[in-house]
Amino acid sequence: MRLEAHLEQLVAQVVLDLLPAEEHGNQVRALVRPTQNQEHGDYQVNGMIPLAKRLRRPPLEMAAPVAEALRERPEFLSAEVAGPGFINLRLDAAWMARLLNEDLGDPRLGVPEVETPKSIVVDYSSPNIAKQMHVGHIRSTVIGDSVSRTLRFVGHRVTRDNHLGDWGTQFGLLLVGMRAFGDETALAKNAIVELERVYRLASARAKEDDTFAAAAREELAKLQAGDSDNLALWKRFVATTREVLEEMYARLDVEFDIWLGESTYNSMLGDVVALLIDRGLAREDDGAVGIFWNEVDAPKSLRNQKEPFLVRKRDGAYLYATSDIATALHRQDQLQAEESIYVVDSRQTLHFRQLFAVAELLGVRTKMEHVSFGTVLDEHGQPLRTRDGQTVTLGSVLDEAERRAEERIRAGVAEGKIQLEPEAIVETARTIGIGAVKYADLRQNRTSDYRFDWDKLISFSGDAGPYVQYAYARTRSILQKGNRTEEEASEGTIDLAHEAELALGRILLIFGDTVHKAAETRQPHLLCQHAYELATQISRFLTQCRVLQPGHTESERARFALLSLAGRQLRCALNLLGIHVVERM
Numbered sequence: 001m002r003l004e005a006h007l008e009q010l011v012a013q014v015v016l017d018l019l020p021a022e023e024h025g026n027q028v029r030a031l032v033r034p035t036q037n038q039e040h041g042d043y044q045v046n047g048m049i050p051l052a053k054r055l056r057r058p059p060l061e062m063a064a065p066v067a068e069a070l071r072e073r074p075e076f077l078s079a080e081v082a083g084p085g086f087i088n089l090r091l092d093a094a095w096m097a098r099l100l101n102e103d104l105g106d107p108r109l110g111v112p113e114v115e116t117p118k119s120i121v122v123d124y125s126s127p128n129i130a131k132q133m134h135v136g137h138i139r140s141t142v143i144g145d146s147v148s149r150t151l152r153f154v155g156h157r158v159t160r161d162n163h164l165g166d167w168g169t170q171f172g173l174l175l176v177g178m179r180a181f182g183d184e185t186a187l188a189k190n191a192i193v194e195l196e197r198v199y200r201l202a203s204a205r206a207k208e209d210d211t212f213a214a215a216a217r218e219e220l221a222k223l224q225a226g227d228s229d230n231l232a233l234w235k236r237f238v239a240t241t242r243e244v245l246e247e248m249y250a251r252l253d254v255e256f257d258i259w260l261g262e263s264t265y266n267s268m269l270g271d272v273v274a275l276l277i278d279r280g281l282a283r284e285d286d287g288a289v290g291i292f293w294n295e296v297d298a299p300k301s302l303r304n305q306k307e308p309f310l311v312r313k314r315d316g317a318y319l320y321a322t323s324d325i326a327t328a329l330h331r332q333d334q335l336q337a338e339e340s341i342y343v344v345d346s347r348q349t350l351h352f353r354q355l356f357a358v359a360e361l362l363g364v365r366t367k368m369e370h371v372s373f374g375t376v377l378d379e380h381g382q383p384l385r386t387r388d389g390q391t392v393t394l395g396s397v398l399d400e401a402e403r404r405a406e407e408r409i410r411a412g413v414a415e416g417k418i419q420l421e422p423e424a425i426v427e428t429a430r431t432i433g434i435g436a437v438k439y440a441d442l443r444q445n446r447t448s449d450y451r452f453d454w455d456k457l458i459s460f461s462g463d464a465g466p467y468v469q470y471a472y473a474r475t476r477s478i479l480q481k482g483n484r485t486e487e488e489a490s491e492g493t494i495d496l497a498h499e500a501e502l503a504l505g506r507i508l509l510i511f512g513d514t515v516h517k518a519a520e521t522r523q524p525h526l527l528c529q530h531a532y533e534l535a536t537q538i539s540r541f542l543t544q545c546r547v548l549q550p551g552h553t554e555s556e557r558a559r560f561a562l563l564s565l566a567g568r569q570l571r572c573a574l575n576l577l578g579i580h581v582v583e584r585m
Helices: 003-018 048-055 059-070 093-104 137-153 169-181 184-189 191-208 210-224 228-252 262-278 320-333 346-361 394-415 422-442 465-481 499-509 511-521 525-544 554-576
Strands: 032-034 043-045 076-082 086-091 119-123 157-161 283-285 288-291 309-312 339-343 367-371
Touching: 003 032, 003 043, 003 059, 003 511, 048 059, 048 086, 059 076, 059 086, 086 093, 093 499, 093 554, 119 137, 137 157, 137 228, 137 339, 137 367, 137 394, 137 422, 137 511, 137 554, 169 191, 169 210, 169 228, 184 191, 191 210, 191 228, 210 228, 228 394, 228 422, 262 288, 262 309, 262 320, 309 320, 320 346, 346 367, 394 422, 422 465, 422 525, 465 525, 465 554, 499 511, 499 525, 499 554, 511 525, 511 554, 525 554
Parallel strands: 119 157, 119 339, 339 367
Antiparallel strands: 032 043, 043 086, 076 086, 283 288, 288 309
């Protein structure tokens, strides 16, 4: 159930039933929201004040009969008017327990699917060919993966697209660079490292040597024209990079349905430029072709944009803008996408505003959305780099996370705080380390920059991945001690008799709201918040309520059922974040 939506509808209907039809006009917003202070109740009705203002009646006079009617509902233990006309609602424990018992038998844990599923393309990760993935790629990769998982879970038809940077200016430099500086032995041993080395040398040489730069442009033109030798070398660059990328994605448990890089749309680019010119949206200027915002029916935010949106350079080469327009057309016409989501960092905001404006002018029906995110920073607030100024590779971050996790786990085993067999330590450390990196990123509001902190990252206390994973492992450990499988534990009947049980139940009941809000707003940090609050309440419940009891009492069965549901929900939340659980720790 989406609890908040249910309460909103329920309260609105009560108000409609109490008011004469000519007064409300079937338009009432109850504005039911969680309370900021648990002492006041669980939810607060905020809609009576604006409604009273609209009807020119005293808010308290409006709120009193609504509260009285709500007190008759099985959902509420109490409904009290407060302040200038708010209504504080406290949920009834028996009603909450009934909902939770329904969730026990539901594979979806009470999370409903959307009424109208959509076909959605999620474009994320999108690294460049011939380069290692660096720490900046973690954001697009894990945010896009979580957004995809969550949208699919609520019922949408999701296509995950890795739009690789596999075409463009850099390949001219790589082609001449490999012939000038390339080492076949090094290329065979570690292709990505060798390609990066060659690209750096070629790029530096091109800046100093006009002849070399011209040769790079010539080789690029030959590649784009279909030269067989250049195509063969380019395909080798792509294939070797793809192998390395797939290893990294397997390590992260990230998957894609399609890998349609920029090269996929190469044959469409000339037609895209011709279409823009034919529609009167683009024109030639000094040999280049671009869209001039003061000459088209552009959004107000772009009308003062002096720089044109170039789609073809003077030398005839196409740009990212051209490829992106072709991609939008392909997703509409071939993939039948109703929505297209681009998970790309916030520095590209202007580019996407312009792209979306062009798509609208072309009549593209697909709804396009830029899901932006901030930068990963070091302890000084600067973009995270190595000591010699190089960008930190993603592989090195994962290696270090696994190493630190293993170090912490071995120390815990030595101290008797963690119960693991020696042969399970390395695999557990891998799960904990990679989960910690993902959680540290996803727990941030994606639009914000965040500081990368190793000490907070691998922490078994506080708002960190290992803490949440440990909470799940505790639920499994207690089920094991009670000689119960998850299914057997779920056969009990939840009874929220203790305050700690009630607090845990409140968190469990908002899971449907949380999942749908995360899907609708593309905000994975909402799932992290829920997972952390759930882990905290599980810990409080286990501290205050004895689960294992002599004689297998009804109380024990009820608490095993509650614990089983909490563990399942925590596992589901982590899965939607792309984080694996560990059964023992």
